[in-house]
Amino acid sequence: MDPKHLPPAPPGSATAPPAPANPGLAASGLATPALGHRAVPGHPAHAQAQSHAEPLEPADVAAGAKAIAGNIGRVIAGKSQAIELTVTMFLAHGHVLIEDVPGVGKTMLAKALAASIGATVKRIQFTPDLLPSDVTGSPIFNQATRQFEFEPGPVFANIVIADEINRASPRTQSALLECMEEGQVTVEGSTYALDSPFHVVATQNPIDMEGTHALLEAQRDRFMARISMGYPDEEAEHTMVRDRDLGEPLRALRPVASLGAVNRMIDACRHTYVADSVSRYAVALTRSTRRSPVLALGASPRAAVHLLTAAKALATVKGRGYVIPDDIQALAGPVLAHRVMPVTPVRGSGGMAQAAAIIRDCVATVPVPVAAGR
Amino acid sequence: MTRVRPTVLAATVILFFSLVVPVAQLFQGSAWVGWYGAFGLIVFAAGLIGRNSGLSNALVGVVAAALVPPALIAAFAADVAWLWIIPNSEVWGRFVDLSADLLRAIELEASPLTAGPWISAFAAVLGAVLAWVFDWYVFTVKAPAATGLFAGLVAVVAVAFVRPGLPLTAFAPMALAYLALLAVTGDPPRPRLAASAVVAGAAALGLVAGLTTPGLGTGGFIEGTNRKPAPVGGRSPLVDLGKNLRTNPSTEALRYTSDVGPLYMRLTTLGEFDGTTWTHRPGRQVAYRTGQDEFAPLPGTGTGTAGKRATVSVEITGLDSEWLPVPYQPVGLSGGSGTLRVDQDDLTIAVGSGQTQGRSYQVSAWLADPDSAQARQSAVATLSDEEVGPFQTYTWLPDDLPEIIGETAREVAWPDGPDSPGPLDQALALERFFHESGFTYSLSTPVREGYDGDSGEVVAKFLEVKAGYCAHFAVAMTLMARELGIPARVAVGYLPGNSVGNTGQTAEYSVAADRLHAWPELYIRGSGWVGFEPTVSRGSPSTFGSATPEPPAPSSRAPSPSASRPPSASPSTSAAASPSAAPRPPDRPNDPNDGLVWWVWCLAVFAALAACAAAPGLVRTVVRQRRLSLGLAAAWSEVAATAVDLGLDQPLWRTPAAMAAALVNQLDSAGQAEAARALERLEAAVEVAAYAPPTAPNDAAQDGPSQARTALRGLRLSQPWRIRLVAWWAPRSMRPMRSSAVAAGSARRRTSNGGR
Known part of the structure; x- marks a missing residue:
């Protein structure tokens, strides 16, 4: 492991790798205590304490998000947009669906995110024979106590990577989607709260393969955003190829923020100010997809909620205390495109580009409000 | 590029035609409406066809504009143009003549202007320009609201040229059409049915409003409105007269049938001047029952003088006065009822106040002929002192009368010292002076410059500014005549009006309320009291072909003062009296300032x-x-x-x-x-x-x-x-x-x- 072949590291991370590496967070005294803290799984009705005195300033959130994105960027070269979007969605408390061809770093992205915040990460490889209990966990008879005890499944983690989710049966997909929606697991009458933050990163291949069950519209609707990785450019791919042989790059990643700090960042994003005109703009944008003649199905009201939530996170990540229409427009594609159904769908990977183009056209039909909000 | 929406085009065309109503106040007759509409429709049609066949907007505008000149030539100069539409110098000359005629008509006549080819040409150009502008702003610039500017401009011109009394209903069709146009061009576009309904409603309302507005068409006159102006009265009759002129409508005041052509219809005279105000001087009143014998002639006037008799039937349709309008000099009156009072001094015929309305009567009048040999003979010498005796009121002048009045009078009428021509020639020289020295007719200038009134100072100011209305001209000439020793007074009445019918020897005339007028009457020995016409652009100067001033000059003929000189006047005095008396080219405006006026107009x-x-x-x-x-x-x-x-x-x-x-x-x-x-x-x-x-x-x-x-x-x-x-x-x-x-x-x- 030759340091000179690594991407440039944020200052401080090279000298003290295990310590939180973000000066901004360190200065605000957030990053210290809870490193490696994790919720104890299996405790029914467990809730993460949210007793934060002061909400974070947008600038602090921006600094933290930048540190996380920079950390992830050390292992995934040349994908800063996808990384930033992933971090934003994480801070917006929204699940993401990464859809792209195999081998472009979907799983790597999810893992690097987990590693950067010191969160627990579980990976579920979806296969046709995967059962719901394999996801949620199930009661196991304990010989010693002679009682059934709940053995938590892989869903009990801060970040759950659902790889190739479209290869599992719809029944199993539904089990995961229920967890995503409810934030808890109910097995045999007992309810178990999931970790907080709980963030699902699902990946799927756009190319129709044998033995896949494509996610239904209703299921796709649960994901806040769909992120496309795209192929790296030539230089980035070369760097990746050269460095991969030197060892697993993920091992070099050290957390740059504690879970507690991340939770406070999520909280700050939730409290970002939205002017009335801007929330109306988000609604108008969502509604415009329902009027589009080229869409058989427009975006749902939940999509509008997700759009505004994501926009609040984006505004905060950019260090702004309020949402502007630019945030909404930037996120319209990722948040809305996977929910709509074109009248004449294009099969395969062209479908994503088609939906994105349709959403762009919808954006172009909605005038931006400029009237003073005060 | 974009196809024309039929409802928008319809609304635009309706707005275009709604302007006919206010503009109708400017012109006599209705022939001009045809030209206006025809040229407008040419432009609209060119726009419609061009746009619907995919021409670009700019090209449509150019094509529509390019169509107009050939159409104008074909309509007004086809006989001199090559191949009917190709312009040459004669075509150019034709249009120059037409515009000169138009300008002269505007200068000489009060609205409405008499019909003529220049009016048709002007209406055609107006229609083409307005249609092009509307088409451009509605369909090319897509700012239909801007049409309001142009419609408003036309309305302002109509008001400015007609008179302030233009009824508001004349603008109602325009306003309705404008609102309809705005309604159908709104965004988003109105449903077709609603738009059609709006346009149809505007058209119907506009038609109703247009037909009930005076001045449009033949059936549209509101006869005998409630506005029956009392022409003169009050403290200063002449100031009242000015006010009346500014506010009187063009509704008919009276009509008369005459067997000698058009006549001035006199109401009364203002002979008494106290230095500031002119008032009627009541003479001996003699009761007279209609149909009685003729009035006793006054000494030195009436049937004893050279002249001829005229028989005139008068019907008062919209006048409320205490005097009856009669041609001077009345010698007998029949018809109607009640007792009249005849003023033995100036032959003013009085009835009870409010009794003129609806009255009709026949007047027989004696029209003196100052031109006859007999009259000329007696008019040569100035009046002797005892002859002036009965007319002392009419020669009285205040001591503080401004010098300029007398000086001007003597300069004009006494080129060879006090004795040069006789009183008649002096009077004609005075009259000519007003027509040839650049005086202009203006109702507003005296008010604006603060000399509206009838005192000596006002006359001095008027002689300086050279703008005023009939009262100023009449008072000025009266005072100047008195300065020369000629008895003079101001007559108040009506201009001869417009001919509305002709049956053999007699002709019928209609006199509008705004034809109210004042003119000087001078006592000329051998002829009696003779009316003169110093007011420019109203009536025409004396010709003495007949004993009364002529009707308003047909506009094709400029007043030519040289023609009005009595043939027997000595050539030498005539040439010396006025250098500008030399004949002018007949189609040139006769005023030295006309060149300036033309450029002011263009500017x-x-x-x-x-x-x-x-x-x-x-x-x-x-x-x-x-x-x-x-x-x-x-x-x-x-x-x-x-x-x-x-x-x-x-x-x-x-x-x-x-x-x-x-x-x-x-x-x-x-x-x-x-x-x-x-x-x-x-x-x-x-x-x-x-x-x-x-x-x-x-x-x-x-x-x-x-x-x-x-x-x-x-x-x-x-x-x-x-x-x-x-x-x-x-x-x-x-x-x-x-x-x-x-x-x-x-x-x-x-x-x-x-x-x-």
Whole structure:
């Protein structure tokens, strides 16, 4: 492991790798205590304490998000947009669906995110024979106590990577989607709260393969955003190829923020100010997809909620205390495109580009409000 | 490019025709409406066909405009043009003549102008220009509201030229049509059925309003309205007369049938002058029952003099007065009822107040002929003192009368000293003086310049300014005649009016209320009291072919004072009396100032056109100042509007940040760095104002307007001068907002072309 072949590291991370590496967070005294803290799984009705005195300033959130994105960027070269979007969605408390061809770093992205915040990460490889209990966990008879005890499944983690989710049966997909929606697991009458933050990163291949069950519209609707990785450019791919042989790059990643700090960042994003005109703009944008003649199905009201939530996170990540229409427009594609159904769908990977183009056209039909909000 | 919406075209055409109603007040007859409509429809049709066959808007405008000159030539000069439409010098001459005729008609006549080919040509040009302008603003510029400017301009001209009393209903069709046009061109477009209903409703209401407005068509006159003006009375009758002239409607006051042609209809005389005010001097009143014997003739007047008898039937249709209008000099009266009182001094015939309305009667009058040998003989010498005796009132002058009156009179009438010509020639010289020295007829100038009245000072001022109305001319000539020792008084009555019918020997005339008039009567020995006409552009100077002044000169013939000189006048005195008496070319305006008038006219028309053309730019400037004073959001919309003006359109879905980025890029590449920074600061302030929590600090908000000004100047300077000119002259942001779907469509096209 030759340091000179690594991407440039944020200052401080090279000298003290295990310590939180973000000066901004360190200065605000957030990053210290809870490193490696994790919720104890299996405790029914467990809730993460949210007793934060002061909400974070947008600038602090921006600094933290930048540190996380920079950390992830050390292992995934040349994908800063996808990384930033992933971090934003994480801070917006929204699940993401990464859809792209195999081998472009979907799983790597999810893992690097987990590693950067010191969160627990579980990976579920979806296969046709995967059962719901394999996801949620199930009661196991304990010989010693002679009682059934709940053995938590892989869903009990801060970040759950659902790889190739479209290869599992719809029944199993539904089990995961229920967890995503409810934030808890109910097995045999007992309810178990999931970790907080709980963030699902699902990946799927756009190319129709044998033995896949494509996610239904209703299921796709649960994901806040769909992120496309795209192929790296030539230089980035070369760097990746050269460095991969030197060892697993993920091992070099050290957390740059504690879970507690991340939770406070999520909280700050939730409290970002939205002017009335801007929330109306988000609604108008969502509604415009329902009027589009080229869409058989427009975006749902939940999509509008997700759009505004994501926009609040984006505004905060950019260090702004309020949402502007630019945030909404930037996120319209990722948040809305996977929910709509074109009248004449294009099969395969062209479908994503088609939906994105349709959403762009919808954006172009909605005038931006400029009237003073005060 | 875009097909014409039928409802919009219909509304535009209706607006075009609604202007007929106010313009009808300007012209006699209705033939001009045909020319107006025909040329308008040519232009509208060219626009419709051109646009629906896919020609570009600019090309449609050029084609429509190019159609008009050949059509004009074919209509008015086909007989001299090559192949009916190809212009040559004769065609040019024809149109020069037509415009000269028109200008002379405007100068000489009160509205309505008599019908004639020049009116037709003018109506055709007016129709073509208005139709082109409407077509251009409605379909090319897509600013139908601008048509209101032009319609309003026409209305203002109509009011200015007709008189202030133009009834409001004359403008109702125009207003309705304008509202209908605005309604059907709104955004989003109205449903076809609703739009058709609006247009049809406007057309119907406009038609009703138009037909009930006086002055349009033949059946539209409201006869005998409630406005029956008492022509003169009160403390200063002549000031009242001025007021009446300014406010009287063109409704009919009376009509009469005459067997000797048109006649001045006299109500009374104002002979008593106290230095400031002229009043009627009541003489001995003699009761007279209609149908009785003739009046006793006054000494030295009436049937004893040379002249002829006229029989006139008068019917009063819209006049309320204490005097009966009669031609001078009445010798007998029959018809009607009641007792009349005849003033033995000036033969004013009085009835009880309010009893004139609806009265009809026959007058027999003696029309003296000062031209006859007998009359001329006795008129040669001035009156002796004992002859003047009975007329002392009529020669009295105040001591403090301004010098200029007497001096002017002597200069004009006594070229060879006090004894040169006889009183008749002196009187004619005075009359000629007013017609040949650049006097103009104006109802408004005396009021504006503060000399409206009838005192000596007023006359002095009038002689200096040389503008006034009949009262000024009459009083001035009366005073000047008295200065020369000729007994004189002011007669008040009506101009002869317009001929409305002809049966053999007799002709019928209609006199409108606004033909109220004042003229001087001078006592000429051998003829009695003789009326003269010093007022320019009203009536015409004495000719003494008949013993009364002629009717208003047919406009094709300018008043030619030289022709009015008595044939027996000595040639030497005539030449010496007035150098300008030399014959003039008949088709030249006779006033030395006419060249100036012509250029003033041209300048006024050009100024009006320029004002119309500049109107969008001026309105735009006002809108800009207002927006810049209304806060950040308005300032930002002004930036967006200016960008639209300059062709740097920003689609509606562009956020302020994205728009600023595009414009800053434009500014930086044009070297307007200062403006670019100002725009960035403005955008930041706008963003905070629009989207940030109300508690957020916004330091940049204060200097928002100044930043906006800097940015706007930079934006303009970043464009070549041609685009700046177009942006000022025809600001595209003044068009109605397009529907969002259209905006999005064009925005997408633009984006796919690489954006801006």
